[in-house]
Amino acid sequence: MSVLERVFAYCDDILEGRIKACIKHKWAVKRFLKDYEDCQNDDSPFYFDEEEGEDFYYWALEFHHVEGVLAEQPVELTDFQLFISVNIFCFKKKSNGARRFRKVYIQLARKNAKSQFLAIIASYITFLGDEKQRAYIAGWQKDQSDEVYEAVRDGIASSKLLDGKWKEAYGKIEVFNNRSVIVPLSRETRKTGDGKNPSVGIVDEYHAHQTSEIYDVLQSGMVARKEPLMVVITTAGFDLSRPCFTEYEYVSRILDPNDDIENDDYFAIICELDEGDDIKDESNWIKANPIVATYEEGLESIRSDLRTALDVPEKMRSFMTKTMNIWVDMKEGGYMSSAKWKACEVTEMDTSEFDVYIGVDLSKKIDLTSAGFVFPTDYGFHVEQHSFMPEEALAERRVKDKVPYDHWIEKGWLDVTPGAVVDYSFVENWIVNEIEANGWNPIMLCYDPWGATQFAQNMTEKGFVCVEIRQGYGTLSEPTKDFREAVYQGDVTHVGDKVLSWAFGNAIAEMDGNENIKLSKKKSRERIDPAAAVINAFVQAKFAEVNTGDGNISFISINDL
Structure with a gap:
């Protein structure tokens, strides 16, 4: 049976239910069958090269398993792997014979031979290419990229056909006949791929990448290539703010036959529980x-x-993401579900002449300082924030925090204050000016007493009612729980401020022996200051009530209870 016959039989088994598959896997199969049929039309921009599928299959047979029960046996690609390979390599452009797909996204659970399969792809292109190929294997951590690189090295070392046709030197594989190279790349060595004209980029375990910087470096370097190939292969993750989840959502739309999104350059397959x-x-x-x-x-x-996972609940998150390949939208110990928070987003909100509770989190003068605003409404609460960073610290924070501070500044979510430390007088004046500009009625200014005595005195002199918010469980636990519950019930709105979404996505809750909670800056790896500022304001705002008669707000202070 030919490779194509095996692939067609596999597609039939998927669609007829003889092989159980998720809906997105079925969509990928239907897309392939439609694309193959379309290629038979004279007006199609693509054609199908069946021989390329055979070539890739026989190339894989040159590799041998290096460990386990199949050690020393040739690698026999499964029907699932053949399905992926014919999609990647057999669809070609009539205009120049180049591969149709320039990008590939593969999401499946761990232990499904992904490193070995990527090794075969990387070696196939580099060893058989007519020109010098540069393949970069990119993990967020060095050990991630090394794992696939070692699979490539061990695989080609197991092939007798390739004896004497390559060498390993200076941490990279060099092919003699066309001078192609295969290089491991991580964020510590990301500059390696910049400007080096990569032809193949393999991004492994993309869910672990905190930013898209490595992906972007590889992608930007491919512009001069006739048929570049960017391959993302990953399991699901648990942080929906990372670039992999954005990519997952996008390729899911490409696969969905009922969605208008189309991309003829992008192949995707997702294997997950429904x-x-x-x-x-x-x-x-x-x-x-x-x-x-x-x-x-x-x-x-x-x-x-x-x-x-059933015996140790803390292990369930890992089981769901790594073994069932399901995106779980909360960090370990995470305070807020990113999906629930996003569901509260509104396009715009006119808060002019609203009553407002203001929370401030001054932090260290060289770090992020934030002001949170909680507006009681007839449905619950609307929340906003504004943050401040010293000008001289911006460049360092941009590199260290790996977030788009410049974009946030352009969007008006963040201000840069002059000098090397946050100028609190700048923050004071900004709050005053913002209240005047919007006609807000400030009910209270709630502050963390640490390092804020002078700030509170200054704001009191400006006419604000300033209330100290102690940072212990006794003060923060109930409001912290109540705010989350309000979000989950849909009783909170926000306008999609990325700084605030980032902060709540970063927030980790710590708990005492009585199950009281509060946000923890020590346990949260990244900054949570905007979220902490909102919670400080909510400590008092949660007691506000809307008088449906005249629309005025009455409130009870927590200190009166």
Whole structure:
């Protein structure tokens, strides 16, 4: 049976239900069949090169397994892997014979031979290319990129056909006949790929990448290539603010036949459990594990992982993301569900002449200082923030925090204050001017007493009612829980301020022995100052009530309870 015949049979098995697959996997199959049929038309810009699929299959046979029960046996690609490979390599442009797909997104659970498959792709292009190829294998951490690189090295070392046709030197593989190279790349060495004209970029475990900087460096360097290939391969993750989730949402729309989004340059396949699937039902496991769930040893490994997750709840998040390949929208110990927060976003909100509770988190003078604004409404609360950073610290923070501070400044969510430290008088004047400009009625200014005595005195002199918000569990636990509950119930709105969304996405809650909670700056790896400022304001704003008669706000201070 030819490779194409095997792929067609596999597609039939998926669509007829003989092989269980998730809806997005089925969409990928339907897309392939439609694209193949379209290629038969004279007016199609693409054609299908069946021989390329055979070539890739036989190239894989040159590799041998280097460990496990299949050690020293040739690599026989599964039907699932053949489906992916014919999509990547067989669709070509009639205009110049180049590959149709320039980007590839593959999401499947761990232990499904991804490193080995990527090694075959990287070596196939570099060894057989007519021109010098540069393949970069990019992980966020060095050990991630090294894992795929080592799979490439071990794979080509296992091939007798390639004896004497390559060498490893200075941490990279060099091919003799065309001088192509395969290089591991991480964020510590990201400059390696910049301007070096990469032809292949392999981004491994993209969910772990905190920013898109490595992806962007590779992508920007490919502009001069005739047929570049950017491959993202990953499991699901648990931080929806990272670039991988954005990419996941985008390719999901490409696959969805009911969505108007189209991209002829982008191949994607996602293997995950569908919403509502029972994780204890072993028949569902193949949806996320198209290779592991096809043999008994693999199934037993999943059973073991599930037993551990059921016995130790803290392990369940890892099981859902790594084994069931489901995006879980909360960090370990995370305070707020990113999906719930995003669901509260509104396009705009006219808060002119609203009553407002102001919270401030001054932090250190060289760090982020934030003001939070909570507006009681007839449905609950509207929240906003504004943050401040010293001008001389901006460049350092841009590199260290890996967030787009410049863009945030342009959007008006963040201001830069003159000098090397935050000028609190600048913050004071900004708050006063903002209140006057919007006609807000400031009810209270709520502040963390640490380092804020002079600030509170100054604001009192300006006519504000300033209330100290002690930062212990006794003061913060109930408001912190109540604010989250209000978000989850849809009783909070915000206008999509990325700084505030970033802060709540970063926030980790710490808990005492009585299950009281508060946001923890020590446990939160990234900045939470805007979120802390909003919670400070909410400590008092939660007691505000809307008088539906005349629209005025009455309130009870927490200090009166």
